[in-house]
Amino acid sequence: MRKGIRAVLEDEPEIERLVEAENGEAAFDKLNKEVFDIALVDIEMPKMGGIGLLQKVMKEKIKTKIVFLTMHKDKDVFDQAMNAGASGYLLKENAVDDIVECLHAVQQGGYFISPAISGYLVQRLQKQAEPLSTIPYVDQLTNAERAILKHIAEEKTSQQIADELFISPKTVENHRNNISKKLHLSGTHSLLKFALSNKDLLK
């Protein structure tokens, strides 16, 4: 595997130097002593492992970008890697084909994710973008109640909302109560908590 990648990279004129390391610790030593643009790291690496190396690199504020190579399409590993700050995530099955494009993208400050993995990213985004309508009972709210809810999500007090809508603070209070009942919320500041938790969804 390493030989195949090395062969491809040696053909690239833009690559000035090509250095290899046997394991995680040896790799970190080299990254710590000398400045490299990009490190291509096997995630299942002996001693420290790829993600451990990345965490050390981030901690020491070494500017070298880390691109991971892996055989497995494990979602958890991928999540860990991206959370830790990886710049690229390449499946070995695609590596030889995509490596040059990947290094270009990363060199220019971008990211490169093997397409077979990119679905995980989409899922993570869509989880956060669930529509308001999926929250139970929200569809039972009237227009006035919805309007009040939006203002609550904007961190306004009942008094402030009343001033803005030219209605009595008592009316706002009543709407709050009705909203709480419709959403089956109870307890102290539960409505405020709900509104803030679903801030993004309230547009």
Next chain:
Amino acid sequence: MRKGIRAVLEDEPEIERLVEAENGEAAFDKLNKEVFDIALVDIEMPKMGGIGLLQKVMKEKIKTKIVFLTMHKDKDVFDQAMNAGASGYLLKENAVDDIVECLHAVQQGGYFISPAISGYLVQRLQKQAEPLSTIPYVDQLTNAERAILKHIAEEKTSQQIADELFISPKTVENHRNNISKKLHLSGTHSLLKFALSNKDLLK
């Protein structure tokens, strides 16, 4: 372009039928009359456009998955497409190489994003994952204060926090006050609002 892709797809034994449409409206008519697994759509399509087609497909609850083809690496267009519910986003430059893999992934309920585009997804995720340390003044908090703040973010009252930590509710109140001062927060429930807004960052 279309001929190249057609040639590749005709070689695939798993593809039972291959139907083409001249523009967005014609495509929607066909998707509406007959059930297809996947539609490969040029985003810059005459009449309606690719994203318009996707929105209509979603609205009518047609189960056909939509994969977009495009020449441009425009971030806004990509965002629109993914928000609308696209299953795939293929750059034309990679299309012939990746199309088969793409269709396989989508057919199995997954997603496929051209790697040159996948960086946009990472950026969107990282925007939401900004570290807690970037919030001003947070580093001035003591350990006890940080602990209290986490509990507040978990939507607990001072009384509840006091019970869990075996301290007086008044102590919790005092910590709240000190936290508010250190974070330069003031006003009603400002601390609760802060804690909830930064919930994810408080781990």
Next chain:
DNA sequence: AATTATATAGGTGAAAGCACCTAGAAGGTC
């Protein structure tokens, strides 16, 4: 005509949080 839903407004009492105080105990620093 009667009913229902909605928006409006008010009352009361309780719980929670905020702001501003004091103060003791324990720890480290100069």
Next chain:
DNA sequence: GACCTTCTAGGTGCTTTCACCTATATAATT
């Protein structure tokens, strides 16, 4: 020893929210 910070605990007064009431005007529905 004097000083500072942190954690602890309490007091007082105020605002906000909550929960549970009543009540009127209006519009839509039956």
